[in-house]
Structures are given as C-alpha cells and as structure tokens.
Amino acid sequence: MPACELRPATQYDTDAVYALICELKQAEFDHHAFRVGFNANLRDPNMR
Incomplete structure (x- = not known):
C-alpha cells in the first residue's frame, strides 16, 4: 500500500475538494459560493 x-x-x-x-x-x-467560502476558511487562522 x-x-x-x-x-x-x-x-x-x-x-x-468541491468535486x-x-x-x-x-x-x-x-x-462560486463554495469557492468563496473555502478560500475564506483557508485565510481564517481559527480554522487551522
């Protein structure tokens, strides 16, 4: 493996990830909404 x-x-x-x-x-x-939200989460230090 x-x-x-x-x-x-x-x-x-x-x-x-969307797919x-x-x-x-x-x-x-x-x-579009997914892309906006996903990228906002990537920039948010609290999401790590």
Missing part, C-alpha cells in the same frame, strides 16, 4: 502524505489545503485544492463533496453528497452545490 502506498504511503499517504497529509498536507494543509491550499486554494489550488478548491476544485478537487469530492459533491460526489459524497450526490448533489451539486453553488460552485
């Missing part, structure tokens, strides 16, 4: 490397999320992960959440929930969400 290959090793799994964990790292902090970045803004470049937005599309992959995974949509697949998990079997629903489509507002992509």
Whole structure:
C-alpha cells in the first residue's frame, strides 16, 4: 500500500475538494459560493 502524505489545503485544492463533496453528497452545490467560502476558511487562522 502506498504511503499517504497529509498536507494543509491550499486554494489550488478548491476544485478537487468541491468535486469530492459533491460526489459524497450526490448533489451539486453553488460552485462560486463554495469557492468563496473555502478560500475564506483557508485565510481564517481559527480554522487551522
């Protein structure tokens, strides 16, 4: 089994995280709203 490397999320992960959440929930969400919220969470030091 290959090793799994964990790292902090970045803004470049937005599309992959969005796709995974949509697949998990079997629903489509507002992509723009998700991007805005995801990037706001990345900038928030309390979310770490």
